[in-house]
Amino acid sequence: MKPLYPFPHLNPLPHAGEDTNDRYTNFTLTNTYTRTARALHWLIALLIFTVFPLGLYMHDLKLSPAKLQLYSYHKWIGMIILLLTIIRLLWRITHRPPALSLPRFEQIASSAVHHLLYVLMLAVPLTGWLMSSAKGFPTVLFGILPLPDLLTKDKVLGQTLENVHASLNYLLLLLVTVHIAAALKHHFIDRDDVLARMLPKGNNHA
Amino acid sequence: MHKQIITSLLLLAAGSVQAVEYNQLQAAQSALTFGYKQMGVPLTGKFNKFSAQLAFDPAKPAYARAHFDVVLASIDTGSTDADEEVAGRQWFNAKTYPLATFVSSGVTALGGNRYQATGKLSIKGRTMDVTAPVTFQADGNRGVFDGSFNIKRLAYAIGEGEWTDVSTVADEIQIKFHLVVLAAPK
Numbered sequence: 001m002k003p004l005y006p007f008p009h010l011n012p013l014p015h016a017g018e019d020t021n022d023r024y025t026n027f028t029l030t031n032t033y034t035r036t037a038r039a040l041h042w043l044i045a046l047l048i049f050t051v052f053p054l055g056l057y058m059h060d061l062k063l064s065p066a067k068l069q070l071y072s073y074h075k076w077i078g079m080i081i082l083l084l085t086i087i088r089l090l091w092r093i094t095h096r097p098p099a100l101s102l103p104r105f106e107q108i109a110s111s112a113v114h115h116l117l118y119v120l121m122l123a124v125p126l127t128g129w130l131m132s133s134a135k136g137f138p139t140v141l142f143g144i145l146p147l148p149d150l151l152t153k154d155k156v157l158g159q160t161l162e163n164v165h166a167s168l169n170y171l172l173l174l175l176v177t178v179h180i181a182a183a184l185k186h187h188f189i190d191r192d193d194v195l196a197r198m199l200p201k202g203n204n205h206a
Numbered sequence: 207m208h209k210q211i212i213t214s215l216l217l218l219a220a221g222s223v224q225a226v227e228y229n230q231l232q233a234a235q236s237a238l239t240f241g242y243k244q245m246g247v248p249l250t251g252k253f254n255k256f257s258a259q260l261a262f263d264p265a266k267p268a269y270a271r272a273h274f275d276v277v278l279a280s281i282d283t284g285s286t287d288a289d290e291e292v293a294g295r296q297w298f299n300a301k302t303y304p305l306a307t308f309v310s311s312g313v314t315a316l317g318g319n320r321y322q323a324t325g326k327l328s329i330k331g332r333t334m335d336v337t338a339p340v341t342f343q344a345d346g347n348r349g350v351f352d353g354s355f356n357i358k359r360l361a362y363a364i365g366e367g368e369w370t371d372v373s374t375v376a377d378e379i380q381i382k383f384h385l386v387v388l389a390a391p392k
Binding site: 063065066068069071072135136137138139140142143144146155 | 244245246247248249250284285287288291368369371374375
């Protein structure tokens with residue numbers, strides 16, 4: 001009978017049927033995400049932490065040239081996030097993340113949160129783009145690259161989409177909070193490498 | 207004798223057809239819109255209230271005349287915030303200057319259905335000459351004018367203070383008009 005360890009992935013003893021080569025390969029070589037995956041993760045994180053407070057702040061400003069400028073910057077950052085998220089999803093589909101064994105509940109929770117985060121990283125900028133279209137304010141990236149208008153002008157629809165955009169943002173805020181809390185729990189309480197494998201430092205492969 | 211009367215009646219009839227004058231603006235079917243760039247984004251808006259006294263006989267364009275009044279507070283930019291801002295002191299100052307006025311000074315035929323209208327446009331106490339190419343299409347007693355011209359908003363002090371920054375809201379504003387005008391006998 002094999003001993004019960006609370007964190008099987010940290011269990012120094014191989015269990016029955018385990019290919020130890022694989023295990024140690026994972027730990028020594030591929031226990032971090034690829035450099036591209038980590039770069040995309042932190043770049044998108046930085047942009048989200050910029051664009052979200054910017055959105056809250058600009059909304060309540062009195063109309064001024066500064067407000068119009070901030071709206072444009074907000075829309076540009078949102079479109080960059082959308083583009084980076086698409087790239088990131090393509091990378092994620094073609095590159096398996098490092099193996100990780102978690103208790104069943106944590107596996108389900110982590111998978112659900114990660115899937116929802118990906119959905120929101122697409123849906124939040126998309127609803128912003130749609131609401132801009134419906135309100136009759138097209139998006140022109142950096143003031144030079146016009147993006148297609150996805151909807152025709154419709155004030156009521158524009159307002160509805162604004163509400164959807166705001167709600168999805170608060171859901172995103174909630175999920176990001178859970179995501180960060182979980183990463184910190186793994187790092188400081190479980191003392192495993194869940195956070196470390198996404199940190200900028202580490203094995204610089206790919 | 208009879209022949210003479212019939213001939214003169216025919217001439218009169220022909221004369222009255224020639225002298226058809228388009229002079230009743232159908233405001234509900236007409237549109238006064240504007241286009242501009244904001245942070246490089248092309249945007250459009252419109253004025254909901256305007257009136258005109260005008261007279262246009264395609265046979266005698268030189269005698270055409272027009273006087274337009276546009277209620278500036280009727281602006282629709284697509285955003286309530288912006289509508290209120292633009293009616294305010296720094297923009298139209300619509301309380302002091304409620305109307306934009308255009309008074310024609312001449313119409314020249316350019317051939318076909320094309321004309322060129324010139325006149326004076328007054329906004330916010332400032333008056334400038336403007337020239338607009340106009341097309342005219344008649345269908346019985348219903349005539350349709352389409353045209354456009356550009357103005358510089360700062361020449362009329364539309365957008366003062368921080369709004370003089372033309373990198374946010376461009377200086378150039380395109381005014382477009384689509385006017386449905388019915389003909390009435392003189």
